[in-house]
Amino acid sequence: MMKAIMKFIYQFASPKHFYRLSGKIIPWFAWLAAILLIAGSIDGLFIAPVDYQQGDSYRIIFIHVPAAWMSMFIYMVMATSGAIALIWKIKLADVIASSSAPIGAAFTFLALVTGSIWGKPMWGAWWVWDARLTSELILLFLYLGYMALESAIEDPRAAARACAILAIVGVINIPIIHYSVEWWNTLHQGATVTKLDKPSIHISMLIPLLLMALGFKLYYAAVVLMRARNKVLVTEQNNRWVKEIIG
């Protein structure tokens, strides 16, 4: 049974299959992402009620929070696919990990910038050494280290394996760093999205937030697949199926 599953996975993860399948999936992801992002933006910017404390400036959370979620999610994806590549030697996982890194770094940067823009009217300063902003900044450093290591090692196979180890070490350390920074200092309002404890976000604000979050995820999926397709073409350029496509 296990053997059959692994065989299926290996077949699915073969560059040729991946290229064909991802070509079919990408438009779906991209269109869905576009629809969700437009709907979420309209809902978030015009329909959702004004916050009684923060006025209209809270609306930046519809970008900030999904971007921050994505920044952590993508690092998890990188570490997971790095582990898959190390354990089962699936080349495609390496491709996904290295295609994800710049996107993750971009989302982290976006979360930092929107956080600081939000902070200007709220805290009266562009930057506050608040716990979550600081851990986001450290996460950006982790992404930059990953990308720097990848570009420093010439052999792509060795670079991918070294980066996989770095991502796994990083992902183990992220919670430790996060909680030590949190313990160090916090000015940021507590997380309000979980519905379990109060104060929590109102449903009229939660819906656009979730729409945006899903839109961001699908956008990431579409972009990472596009990047991965390009990388697959480059690494497999001497194979016949690639030559047939390129002509």
Place this chain on the structure above:
Amino acid sequence: MTLYTLLSCLIEGFGNKETKSSQAVLGTNLYNAFFNLLKRDLRLAFRHKSEILNPLFFFVIVVTLFPLGISPEKQVLAEIGPGIIWVAALLASMLSLDSLFRSDFEDGTLELMLLSEYPLPILILAKIVAHWLITGFPIIIFSPLLGTVMFLSNEAIETLMITLLLGTPILSLIGAIGMALVVALKRGGMLLSLLVLPLYIPVLIFSSNAVGSSMAGLSISGQLYFLAAFLIFCLTLAPIATSAALRVSLE
């Protein structure tokens, strides 16, 4: 040729004794391999004294720069002292990481270690312990001096030494992972700092906070427990990650 024969050649060679017979070599165990590697690294460091002294001098100079750059006032220095001493220790430890694997990588010793019959993480651990004894331990010995210069109270100096005792091994352990990843690269120095410094942050936060708290007369057991836990955590996992990274680098 096993690692042990190589090492015993090296070690006994220094002592001008006859090399042990291969029979004795086969009979040796992991325990011996660990301590022989440790002894060899320490002996090499004592032959190149700069390896021990340079990180220490660096540590002292960096701390000296801050009163010159900020202010020699007692109040200011006592406030920022714990952080400065810890940042300097962090940088000194990171810059000395090169000596951990570099020369062994260049002369091929590292490759023999990878091929040896002993589990690599244990051998790596021996090298990390040696690195800590060479670079971390002198910093601990010198820290009271710097604490006095920065006008820390006696309790704070005591705490500083305890945090350094718990924290500097963590720096060597985490640093080893980063060093193993960049050892094969020509210009790894800058990259190493980018890889390693973000991972040092928890140590910095808890250590300098502990020293600051003890200046204020607050309890510091929480911070010390965290450091101890993190040390155990790194002690168990870092050698494994380091050996995985070395196997990639030496492929």
